[in-house]
Amino acid sequence: MKEEFIKLEINIPRTEIKDFIIDVASSLNNTFKKPNIIESQPIILNKKIDTDLFTVSEVARKLKVNTDYVYSLIKNGNLLALKLGSLKIRSTELERFLKYAEGKDFTDLNNIKELQSDK
Numbered sequence: 001m002k003e004e005f006i007k008l009e010i011n012i013p014r015t016e017i018k019d020f021i022i023d024v025a026s027s028l029n030n031t032f033k034k035p036n037i038i039e040s041q042p043i044i045l046n047k048k049i050d051t052d053l054f055t056v057s058e059v060a061r062k063l064k065v066n067t068d069y070v071y072s073l074i075k076n077g078n079l080l081a082l083k084l085g086s087l088k089i090r091s092t093e094l095e096r097f098l099k100y101a102e103g104k105d106f107t108d109l110n111n112i113k114e115l116q117s118d119k
Contacts, residue, residue: 052091056081059089073097076109 059079060067073079074087079097081087105115 053082053084053088054091054094056087056089059094062094072109073106078106078109078112 054062056067056070056074060070063070070079070089071087074081074089078101079089080093081089103115105113
C-alpha cells in the first residue's frame, strides 16, 4: 500500500511559534496515547492568533481603575503589554490577568496576597 502525504503550509508569526509547537506536541501526545485513534480521527489544532488589542485607557475602563494603575500593573509584570506606538494589551492577556487576579488583593502591588473577607 502506497503511503499518502499531505502538504501542509502554516503561517505563524515568530512570536507565536513557541505556543504553536507546544499545542502541536500536546495534541500529538494525546493522540498517540490512545490506541488506533490515529487511523480513525484527524488531528485538529485550533490556534487562533489574538489580534484584539486594547489601549491602556481601554483596559483601565474595563478594570474600573485609572491609567496610572494599569501602567503600574505592567511595570510590575502583572500585566503583559506590547508597544506599537503606545502600549497595547492583548484581549487574551487581559483574560489571563483577570483569572490570575481573582481572589487576590492588589491594594499593594509589591505585596499581592490572597483576598481576606472583611466581616
